[in-house]
Amino acid sequence: MREIECRTGDWLFNAGLVGFVNIVGKENVRIEGQRLFFDTALLDGFEESYFAYFIKAYEKTLSWYKIISYKEEMERHREADFSDFDELSLDRLNNYIAIAKYYLKSNSYVGAYPLIDETKDPVQWGKNLTKVGQLKKKETFEERCTEIIQNVKQVYTQLDEIIDFCQSQKGKKYLAAKNVIYTVINNGWSGVSFLYSQTKEKDCYIDYRKSFVEPVLEHLETNLEKAKFNCITCNEPIKNMKLDLSFMNETGFDTARKTSHVWDFNNDIAVCPVCKLIYSCVPAGFTYVYGNGIFINDSINIDTLHAVNKKVHNEILHHSTENLTSTSPYRALIEAITNQTEDKRHYELADIQVVRYENETYRFNILSKRALKIFRESKETLKTIQKCGLKEGNLNINFYQETVRRLMNNENLFTFIHKTMYLKVTNVSNTYYHMGHVGALLSINTNFLKEIEAMTDISKGQIWHINKCGTEFKKAYPENKLSGFNYKILNALKTNNRDAFMDIILNSYSYLGKAIPDFFLKAFTNDETFKTVGYAFMVGVNGPLENNENGGNKDEE
Numbered sequence: 139m140r141e142i143e144c145r146t147g148d149w150l151f152n153a154g155l156v157g158f159v160n161i162v163g164k165e166n167v168r169i170e171g172q173r174l175f176f177d178t179a180l181l182d183g184f185e186e187s188y189f190a191y192f193i194k195a196y197e198k199t200l201s202w203y204k205i206i207s208y209k210e211e212m213e214r215h216r217e218a219d220f221s222d223f224d225e226l227s228l229d230r231l232n233n234y235i236a237i238a239k240y241y242l243k244s245n246s247y248v249g250a251y252p253l254i255d256e257t258k259d260p261v262q263w264g265k266n267l268t269k270v271g272q273l274k275k276k277e278t279f280e281e282r283c284t285e286i287i288q289n290v291k292q293v294y295t296q297l298d299e300i301i302d303f304c305q306s307q308k309g310k311k312y313l314a315a316k317n318v319i320y321t322v323i324n325n326g327w328s329g330v331s332f333l334y335s336q337t338k339e340k341d342c343y344i345d346y347r348k349s350f351v352e353p354v355l356e357h358l359e360t361n362l363e364k365a366k367f368n369c370i371t372c373n374e375p376i377k378n379m380k381l382d383l384s385f386m387n388e389t390g391f392d393t394a395r396k397t398s399h400v401w402d403f404n405n406d407i408a409v410c411p412v413c414k415l416i417y418s419c420v421p422a423g424f425t426y427v428y429g430n431g432i433f434i435n436d437s438i439n440i441d442t443l444h445a446v447n448k449k450v451h452n453e454i455l456h457h458s459t460e461n462l463t464s465t466s467p468y469r470a471l472i473e474a475i476t477n478q479t480e481d482k483r484h485y486e487l488a489d490i491q492v493v494r495y496e497n498e499t500y501r502f503n504i505l506s507k508r509a510l511k512i513f514r515e516s517k518e519t520l521k522t523i524q525k526c527g528l529k530e531g532n533l534n535i536n537f538y539q540e541t542v543r544r545l546m547n548n549e550n551l552f553t554f555i556h557k558t559m560y561l562k563v564t565n566v567s568n569t570y571y572h573m574g575h576v577g578a579l580l581s582i583n584t585n586f587l588k589e590i591e592a593m594t595d596i597s598k599g600q601i602w603h604i605n606k607c608g609t610e611f612k613k614a615y616p617e618n619k620l621s622g623f624n625y626k627i628l629n630a631l632k633t634n635n636r637d638a639f640m641d642i643i644l645n646s647y648s649y650l651g652k653a654i655p656d657f658f659l660k661a662f663t664n665d666e667t668f669k670t671v672g673y674a675f676m677v678g679v680n681g682p683l684e685n686n687e688n689g690g691n692k693d694e695e
């Protein structure tokens with residue numbers, strides 16, 4: 139028994155530390171501020187804990203789960219003696235058969251079969267499966283019901299064999315492990331161990347142990363008194379320069395590998411086996427959705443680091459497995475950091491680094507104190523735009539994601555407000571929001587402008603009043619002239635042309651024989667105020683403000 143100590147480092151190492159704690163369980167390590175201590179006894183069977191963590195965390199997203207979870211439906215029909223088996227049940231069964239056939243022959247599955255039970259041939263099982271009771275034209279389900287259910291019963295016995303095989307202890311151990319390797323772990327690293335395409339070891343558990351755990355045990359046995367080299371991460375002495383970080387995805391270290399065979403002596407980024415083990419836990423520190431990951435590098439201490447990422451993780455994977463979308467990481471991020479009531483003081487002290495893994499690249503943002511405050515103030519409004527979006531070509535743009543992204547980058551929302559309003563007033567299709575949601579964007583933007591002190595002279599109450607004036611204006615203004623009015627006003631707002639804007643407003647109000655509201659004259663002290671007043675007025679002109687809880691006329695696709 140011996141205790142190993144690790145300290146926080148850069149974001150990548152910190153993600154590894156959080157991953158390590160997730161894998162072994164927080165109760166099994168000792169944390170003191172920025173230092174983590176663990177007993178080498180934890181390395182016994184570490185490979186089991188490693189995969190068990192990923193399998194548990196991502197279970198419901200795995201193809202393995204798709205295969206075994208159908209059992210529930212089978213049991214239900216059997217219990218009812220198929221009296222509840224209808225045409226929809228048949229569709230689901232046939233969909234399921236297609237899925238099962240597809241996975242049973244996929245390479246990663248086939249490779250695992252001998253480890254589960256080499257006497258079984260699931261590839262053949264897959265081939266033997268055929269869809270049931272395809273109805274010909276003019277045939278109805280009811281007419282052929284008896285015959286179909288007979289077939290279904292036969293297929294069910296085939297499926298029993300398949301599901302039992304996959305659900306067995308070893309079936310889960312290896313198939314689910316293969317799933318997480320190719321959907322989760324490979325987001326963090328690749329090219330070595332079970333992710334090396336020509337690895338000779340068929341058992342990924344043994345492969346992991348050999349690549350990452352055994353070197354640590356050897357290292358601890360080695361006399362390092364005369365060691366000439368040091369680990370780049372923890373500075374501990376190391377025997378040689380053999381281990382490096384070229385296996386980590388997109389971190390810049392992999393370029394070193396490409397030059398190292400030319401400049402052999404240039405390889406100065408060697409790490410010790412302990413650090414390498416920690417780096418292999420990076421994918422357990424991140425939370426991924428469809429290959430996009432997020433990690434919050436709030437490294438004031440390891441407790442906080444672990445806690446805030448756990449919140450993000452739970453927010454993403456436990457609250458919303460049914461409707462996971464690429465927006466989820468953003469929403470989880472905001473939820474996790476705005477829910478920190480107990481920890482409020484901490485978040486007012488420091489900026490936080492947010493690391494995202496998107497399109498196979500790491501992206502970094504600093505979440506400033508200011509941004510945090512804006513998110514906290516806009517929390518409820520943000521909720522109302524969660525499901526709003528629009529489609530531009532093949533690109534889906536979600537309001538929530540776009541808003542958070544811009545605010546994190548310290549950008550205002552005016553161009554986005556303009557776009558969404560313009561698309562709405564010109565009746566473009568593929569827009570899933572109404573004018574109230576544009577109003578919500580404007581309100582969040584107002585919080586932002588106040589925070590950066592670009593606009594201090596306009597209150598929420600005034601914006602509401604301006605909206606109302608817009609609505610009243612619309613009631614009085616001839617409908618056939620409205621699209622021309624919209625076009626000219628939006629153009630003036632976009633080009634920041636206050637004179638043109640005022641001309642149109644003055645003309646329109648005099649056409650109506652009404653006095654122009656004060657705010658137009660008073661509020662034009664700067665560009666931000668001008669645009670805020672202008673768009674607030676246009677929100678009123680083009681749509682009602684009530685009912686902005688529901689996302690548009692259709693959910694985001």
Ligand SMILES: [Zn+2]
Nearest residue numbers: 369372410413
């Ligand atoms: Zn080290």
